Amino acid sequence: MAQDAQLAGLGTRRLRIALPEPSISYEQDSEWCLVEHADGWREIRFHDYAEIYSIEGLYEQLFYDILKCNSPRTVCSLLKAELTRAGANPGELRVLDLGAGNGLMGEELVGAGVASVVGVDIIPEAREAALRDRPGVYADFHILDMTALSEQQRAELRGHRFTALTCVAALGFDDIPPAAFRGAFNVVDDGGWVAFTIKDSFLSDQDSSGFAGLIKNAISDGRLEIRSSQHYQHRLATTGEPLHYQAIIGRKVADLPD
Secondary structure: OOOOOOOOOOOOEEEHHHHEEOOOOOOOOHHHEEEEEEEEEEEEEEEHHHHHHHHHHHHHHHHHHOOOOOHHHHHHHHHEEEEEEEEOOOOOOOOEEEOOOOHHHHHHHOOOOOOEEEEEEEOOOHHHHHHHHOOOOOOOOEEOOOOOOOOHHHHHHHHHOOEEEEOOOOOOOOOOOHHHHHHHOEEEEEEEEEEEEEEHHHHHOOOOOOOOHHHHHHHOOOOOOEEEEEEEEEEEOOOOOEEEEEEEEEOOOOOOOO
């Protein structure tokens, strides 16, 4: 039996959301909720982002109001601290926000004084939600498969002359595979900032996703210079237990090899 978790959403919109019984534990990419909609209660898996984005206010209410997601704020704060340490001006950054979703990280960046943020996501519903919920945050928003860029798409991205990459709460679970992160990393100018979060297990020796090897090799090869990292609580699971991630801030030195 689900637990009723009705809360006020952002703005004036209210949704009724029910979570599974907290005594039942699910793998993170199998978590789900029930949402009362015009046609009745609907079961939605947390990683069915297209469906979540299509319901105005659901993403914020579910992940931020109920499950206390803290990733965009944490990463933006760490990035600002490193920019200050380096004497860099946020107002001069041109950021590629990978896995931009409906724009929460973009909003944090603009609020921190970043000059230009361009969003990239693979699902059209993300762009539609970002334009609906946060108009004016993104200078541009591309719907692209970063693992299969055409030469024209790659040239268009390079034309933005990105000086930073952000990717928050999107790596792993087949949402953004290592090849997509590599593709985004490689369209950022050398010397650019890199700020991302990743679940602890994807950096462990037991990782099978490919991320642990990608990140460790990038560091050991000198292609990614780590400036700071922080172990933090990303959000709560539906059981109420914390889910921990690593937030990593670095500088790109050179492209990552295929």
